[in-house]
Amino acid sequence: MMKYVVLFAVLCGFAAALQMPCNNCKSSKLPTAKALPGATGTCNYVVVEPCSSQPCDLKKGTNVTFQVNFTPNQASSKLTSEVYGIINKIPVKFPLPNPDGCQGSGITCPVAAGQTYTYQDNLFIQNIYPSISVVVQWSLKDENGNPIFCVLVPARIVS
Template identity: 45%
Template sequence: MDVRTGLIALFCLIGLTWAQPVKYIDCGSTSGKVIGVDINPCPNQPCQLHKGNSYTVNVTFTSNVDSDKSTAVVHGIVGGIPIPFSIPVPDGCRSGIQCPIKTGETYNYQASLPVKTEYPSIKCVVEWELTDNGNKDLFCIKFPVQIVN
């Protein structure tokens, strides 16, 4: 019985290492406040994003506005130049957020970040914005990544 309990505890601890809070900077969240960011799997920072894989980005934030919709815009910043990253579902209301968004409520935005095989192996900064009805940022975050084979 003790061996099984120990194995279960070990697997739980291993699972916790895959999604750790990510160090990020707020780049202009005017309509909301970011509470936390994590990427799964991302056991080390900067997150190593392997080509051909997909990663889950989770952002917990509190809204300062009411909004009927939310739209995600993602860029990779390379040499100071923002290069668009396509994400499968840019509609925040289909990414874990119950719309309409209400002032003072806390939300957990969840999205998939596919890393295409044609992306170059490079270190860059990801800028992830979620905008409200008025195209103001519910959140804007930046975090470093490294794209690897």
């Protein structure tokens, strides 16, 4: 009986994170915050936790973890992350406590061209945010401000 309880708990834990293909900002039909140059890297997949289906429910008062597995096409010594919530085609910048993509993200800079990395950061969903549908636009930029990746994640902010 105990092994079934443990198995159920493990399966529930896996259901809390959703791995999805990349909705790249340039190629997606979802709205973007602003015109961006093409990404200088390749996004392999995105993981959002907790999320069990698209659109992801982002619960107010909680942290949501975003992971992006990517391969840069060129080396970079500095990485900066930027997040927008796109609501009715209007971009709203989401504050990140640490936009430095080289610290606390699972990545050590410099990054090398052709090597695969997994970027991770948390986004706190504030209680003051309205309950609304939103497209999360997350990008990681190099030292020249060019996006290494830019992905779009359909979501809903919920109570």
